[in-house]
Amino acid sequence: MHLIVGVRFKKAGKIYYFDPSGIDLQENDHVIVETARGIEFGDVVVAPKMVSEEEIVMPLKPVIRKADEEDIIKVKENKKKEQEAMKICEEKIQTHGLPMNLVDVELTFDNSKLIFYFTADGRIDFRELVKDLAAVFKTRIELRQIGVRDEAKMLGGLGPCGLGLCCSTFMGDFHPVSIKMAKEQNLSLNPSKISGICGRLMCCLKYEQEYYEDVRSRMPKEGQQVNTPEGPAEVLEVALLTERVKVKMILDDDEIEVNEFPLSEIDFIKDDES
Numbered sequence: 001m002h003l004i005v006g007v008r009f010k011k012a013g014k015i016y017y018f019d020p021s022g023i024d025l026q027e028n029d030h031v032i033v034e035t036a037r038g039i040e041f042g043d044v045v046v047a048p049k050m051v052s053e054e055e056i057v058m059p060l061k062p063v064i065r066k067a068d069e070e071d072i073i074k075v076k077e078n079k080k081k082e083q084e085a086m087k088i089c090e091e092k093i094q095t096h097g098l099p100m101n102l103v104d105v106e107l108t109f110d111n112s113k114l115i116f117y118f119t120a121d122g123r124i125d126f127r128e129l130v131k132d133l134a135a136v137f138k139t140r141i142e143l144r145q146i147g148v149r150d151e152a153k154m155l156g157g158l159g160p161c162g163l164g165l166c167c168s169t170f171m172g173d174f175h176p177v178s179i180k181m182a183k184e185q186n187l188s189l190n191p192s193k194i195s196g197i198c199g200r201l202m203c204c205l206k207y208e209q210e211y212y213e214d215v216r217s218r219m220p221k222e223g224q225q226v227n228t229p230e231g232p233a234e235v236l237e238v239a240l241l242t243e244r245v246k247v248k249m250i251l252d253d254d255e256i257e258v259n260e261f262p263l264s265e266i267d268f269i270k271d272d273e274s
Helices: 069-096 127-137 148-155 179-184 209-218
Strands: 002-008 015-018 030-035 038-051 063-066 101-107 113-119 140-145 225-228 231-239 244-250 256-262
Touching (some): 002 030, 015 030, 030 069, 038 069, 069 127, 113 127
Antiparallel strands (some): 225 231, 244 256
C-alpha cells in the first residue's frame, strides 16, 4: 500500500497520483508538483489516502509544496499569456496558409513550454510555423493534433440534454462507446439522435449500459415460451426499463389473448432453448 494524493490540472482532466511528501493536504488545496512536462500547478481532488500498488504507476513523484498567493497570481498571468499566444498563432497560421484549426493554448506553470492544440483533416507540415512561434515566444513550442472528442472537451458546450458536456464538466477520461450499446438500449440508430456535438457517439451511452446488460440477462427473449400466472405463453416483447413482459396466450377456443406481466411473475421453461 502507498500513500497518495490525487491532483487534477484541468477542470475535467485526468487525475494523477503524487506522493504527498508529509505535507498536510486537503481536497481543493492548490499544489505545485513536478510532472513529465515540468513544474505544474494543480488542484487536490483526492485527499491523501492509501491505495494498492496496482492502482499507481511507480515511481510516484512528490508534491513540492502547497501553492501560495504568488503562484495563484502567476497562473492568472499565464492565462493572459495563453490568450495572447492564441491570437499570434492564429495570425501565423493564416500567414502560412495552413489548413488547421487552433483549439487551445497551454503554457506550463514554469513557462518552459507552450503547447498549441489543433485539429486538421490530415497531417500538417508545421515546421516553419514552429520556428516562427519559437522566435516570438523564446521558449519550447509543441504543436499537438487532437481529435474531435478532445476538441469538444476543451471548448465545452451544451449536450442534447441541455446540460454542459459530460467530457468538459466532470469526465476525466473518455469511455469506449459503441453502436451495440445504442441497439441494446433500444435507441434510435439515427446518427443525429445518438451523437454528441463532436459527431461521435454520446459518452452517456455508457452510463446505463451495465443496467441494460443485467436486465437483458434476466429477461426472456422474444418468441420464447414461458409460464405465467395464467398459463403458458409466448413472449412478444419485453420492456427493459419497467421489467415487464408482454406475452401471447392461446385460449381453449383457440382465441389469442395478449397480456403483460412483471418479470417476477414469469417462469422460464427450461427445456426451451429458443
